[in-house]
Amino acid sequence: MPNGFIGGIPEQEIAAIFEAKGVPGDAGAGRATRFLRKLSDLIARRWAVGEDGTGAVFLLAEKVSDAMNGRDGQSRPTLINGNDPISDHVWLVNGQLANAHALTLQWETGGSLAMIVEAGLGHLPAVTIDLRDRERSPQVQFFPNGCGDLDAMVTLYVGDQPIDEITMKGTLDDFYENTLRTPMTVSAGHSPDRIWKESSKGIPQPRPEESIEGMLLRHLKAVFPDHDPQAQSATADGYLDIAIHYADRTVQGHPARRCDWVLELKALADRTTNDNSSSTNSEDAITKGVRQTIAYSNIEQSLERALCVYDMRDVANDDETCFVHVQEDATDNKIHLWRWRLMRSAEEGRREKYPLKADSHRL
Known part of the structure; x- marks a missing residue:
């Protein structure tokens, strides 16, 4: 096959098709x-x-x-x-x-x-x-x-209605429970992506955020088959994580694209993939995420927007302490702030899900 050809088709022709029509909705789908x-x-x-x-x-x-x-x-x-x-x-x-x-x-x-x-x-x-x-x-x-x-x-x-907040949050909760919550759920999902390198020590795989993004994108494509979730779309302000569009029509009947959601993802870890303490400032990362959510949502003119934090840290914080420094900005810009904590073991997951009075006596 001559250089510059893929499957007998010139690379320039393939590039022109993608430029004109965009990435197919089924791209990356199983x-x-x-x-x-x-x-x-x-x-x-x-x-x-x-x-x-x-x-x-x-x-x-x-x-x-x-x-x-x-x-x-x-x-x-x-x-x-x-x-x-x-x-x-x-x-x-x-x-x-x-x-x-x-x-x-x-x-x-x-x-x-x-x-x-x-x-x-x-x-x-x-x-x-x-x-x-x-x-x-x-x-x-x-x-x-x-x-x-x-x-x-x-x-x-299914259908042409915009995805509301309750539906989206429920979908993301299901994704977390069935795919990410503990190392065992990650393995049970048979995904090619991996989040943990050594979960018991809190050591993540390289670029865990990208792995979560890929897994979530496949989940959204299945749950919302009439919509077109896309990841890493290029904008003037950078690459947005996930945007969920619907192929709509104007009142005159012309084709249009409605953006229901922009999702900005952040994975917070306190260890690096080399088992060193992470130098990333979590508050700064969340502040950056809020700013990115505002920028990408304005560009896409999305109906809804959310900052989704996947917390891999070994800290006993909660949503309020995680988001307290950006809560006012999020409210002003109508950004949903959602957080899920990734457990490091099945035992930790059980303790979190089924708390006992006897836990207070543990050393």
């Missing part, structure tokens, strides 16, 4: 996230034409032909076009929805998912869709580990 975004498009089309039904279940198979082996169902290769009803079926599909089968399982929205487990399909990633309340957007839940693990459930938000 298989499940791409599936969720495809499915969200299908739900939106069916919702817009008044889908006559109560809901459905979609099961994601690595290879549909293997999953269908020995099972009864009808092939619906044109399902992705959005012209066929989806309700009252259990669907077995691939990630592109191009290979779709309606299984001969009797599904009732709101009913038990045990029937899917009993059918031997409980291990497949599953999405349940509830369309019973026409006054609300479709209610969608994603079970990444399948119907056999109902505890690992993520609520997806």
Whole structure:
């Protein structure tokens, strides 16, 4: 392959496409996230034409032909076009929805998912869709580990409404609880990113903030499949961490981009990756984060903005003491100040989550 070509395409042509169209919304997304975004498009089309039904279940198979082996169902290769009803079926599909089968399982929205487990399909990633309340957007839940693990459930938000504060904070809380809270949750997430080099000593990996950003971006792309979360977008004032856009329309019907949120991330550590005391002043870092949030939010004209602090320090502080010196500036500029503490061990996580009176007697 000659130099200056990627996959037979000139690098200049690829650069021109990116310059004109920007980074694709699916860039960096995994298989499940791409599936969720495809499915969200299908739900939106069916919702817009008044889908006559109560809901459905979609099961994601690595290879549909293997999953269908020995099972009864009808092939619906044109399902992705959005012209066929989806309700009252259990669907077995691939990630592109191009290979779709309606299984001969009797599904009732709101009913038990045990029937899917009993059918031997409980291990497949599953999405349940509830369309019973026409006054609300479709209610969608994603079970990444399948119907056999109902505890690992993520609520997806579909539709064109701006993401409100409660929804965003809940999403970030879920991300923390399921992905970052203790070293074990980080490992259980099977992410290529790592936060700790040696958690028991508080030694972080190099650039933990960037690792958290990458993990969070993938989570946001899954939870908000109709939106376009992007990281490290270049602005006149630097690179913003995460901006969440929605492809909107003006009153005249022209394409437009609405920015719902700007998220500025800070990871605070008291040790360096070489196990030396960190020279970073935490108060200065938070002050800088507030200023960056103001600048990037003004550039993006975002509806909401937040400074998100991931605290890796071995200190018994709280949100109030962490943010007291910037609280007035944050209030003046309508910035949400949110903080999560990353535990250094599962034991520390248990002590924090389940405090006991006996703890006061510990030496």
